[in-house]
Amino acid sequence: MKYILCEDFSGRPVPFLFPGRVAHQDMREQLPYARVLSAGYIALEEGRFVCSGGDAEIGAHSRAEDAECIAAFFKPADNAES
Numbered sequence: 001m002k003y004i005l006c007e008d009f010s011g012r013p014v015p016f017l018f019p020g021r022v023a024h025q026d027m028r029e030q031l032p033y034a035r036v037l038s039a040g041y042i043a044l045e046e047g048r049f050v051c052s053g054g055d056a057e058i059g060a061h062s063r064a065e066d067a068e069c070i071a072a073f074f075k076p077a078d079n080a081e082s
Contacts, residue, residue, distance in 0.1 A: 003017050005039065005070070
């Protein structure tokens with residue numbers, strides 16, 4: 001899977017996960033947020049998210065904190081606000 005992590009209108013990071021066959025640039029064009037924080041590939045390995053790579057076309061790459069940030073959206077307390 002691929003992901004793009006954007007900054008929402010309140011300054012919080014918001015992840016978008018999408019299939020590998022969709023180009024990062026094509027997904028980026030669909031997002032309403034102005035600022036991309038990072039982008040790359042995401043996988044679930046041994047029960048943990050692992051982020052890697054990036055996309056030169058949108059000028060973003062994965063960061064060390066991305067996996068933890070994305071995982072937080074799968075916790076019940078965080079989903080209440082989403």
